[in-house]
Amino acid sequence: xxxxxxxxxxxxxxxxxxxKTMIIDTLKLEEIAADDIETDAPLFKEGLGxxxxxALELVVAIExxxxxxxxxxxxxxxxxxxxxxxxxFIQENYGEGE
Amino acid sequence: MQWxxxxxxxxxxEVDEWGMAWYGHYMAWFEVGRMALLGRFDLMxxxxxxxxxxxxxxxxxxxxxxxxxxxxxxIIRTTAIKPETASLIFKFQIRLxxxxxxxxxxxxxQVLLTTDKKxxxxxxxxxxxxxxxxxxxxxxx
Numbered sequence: 001x002x003x004x005x006x007x008x009x010x011x012x013x014x015x016x017x018x019x020k021t022m023i024i025d026t027l028k029l030e031e032i033a034a035d036d037i038e039t040d041a042p043l044f045k046e047g048l049g050x051x052x053x054x055a056l057e058l059v060v061a062i063e064x065x066x067x068x069x070x071x072x073x074x075x076x077x078x079x080x081x082x083x084x085x086x087x088x089f090i091q092e093n094y095g096e097g098e
Numbered sequence: 099m100q101w102x103x104x105x106x107x108x109x110x111x112e113v114d115e116w117g118m119a120w121y122g123h124y125m126a127w128f129e130v131g132r133m134a135l136l137g138r139f140d141l142m143x144x145x146x147x148x149x150x151x152x153x154x155x156x157x158x159x160x161x162x163x164x165x166x167x168x169x170x171x172x173i174i175r176t177t178a179i180k181p182e183t184a185s186l187i188f189k190f191q192i193r194l195x196x197x198x199x200x201x202x203x204x205x206x207x208q209v210l211l212t213t214d215k216k217x218x219x220x221x222x223x224x225x226x227x228x229x230x231x232x233x234x235x236x237x238x239x
Binding site: 052053055056057059060069070071072073074075076 | 157182185217219220
C-alpha cells in the first residue's frame with residue numbers, strides 16, 4: 001500500500017490528487033481517470049456513484065494509509081461528502097491515534 | 099477450513115415440473131446452514147439484534163452443478179470467512195449425502211447496520227468478539 005507523506009497530507013491540492021488515485025486504485029475503477037473526479041462532487045450516489053460496499057473498502061484503505069478511522073455511516077457522510085471533504089477530514093484527524 | 103454440516107431431505111414441494119429441486123430453494127438451504135453455524139457462536143439473528151445490529155445480505159452468488167430429486171438426502175456445508183472490511187462472507191456447498199456429489203456451491207456477503215439502519219464501517223465490542231470466535235473456528239484445518 002502506498003504511504004502518504006506529511007508534505008502531501010498538509011497540502012490540500014496534493015492530498016486531493018492522492019485521494020483521487022487512491023479511490024481509483026482501491027475500487028478498481030478502470031474506466032475513470034483521476035482528472036475525471038471532481039474535487040467538490042459527492043462520492044456517493046449522484047456524484048461518482050459509489051455504494052456502501054465501496055465505502056467499506058475506502059474506510060480500510062484510509063485506515064491503512066493514514067491511520068485515520070471512519071467509524072460508521074454518520075462519520076462517513078461527512079468524510080465522503082467529496083474528495084475535498086475527505087482531504088479535510090484526514091487533515092483534521094491525522095495523527096490522533098498515535 | 100472448517101465446515102459445519104446439516105442434513106436435510108429434498109421435499110416434494112421443493113421440486114419443479116422436471117423433477118429437479120427448484121433453484122430458489124438452494125437459498126433456503128443456505129439459510130439452514132448459516133443458522134447451524136451462527137447458533138454455535140451466539141450470533142443468531144435475534145441475538146445480533148440484542149447487540150444492536152442487523153446483518154442484511156447484499157450479495158449472493160450460486161453455481162448449480164448437479165440436480166437433486168425429491169427424497170434425496172442432502173448435506174448443507176457452511177463456513178465463514180472474514181474479509182478485511184466490516185462484512186461477513188459465508189460459503190456454502192450442497193452435496194448428495196450418499197455420493198458426496200456436489201449439487202451447488204455459493205456465497206453470500208452481509209454488511210452490518212445498527213438497528214436504526216446506520217451502516218457500521220468497523221466491528222467493535224461484543225459483536226466483534228463473537229464474530230472473531232466464529233472466524234477462528236472456521237479457519238481451523
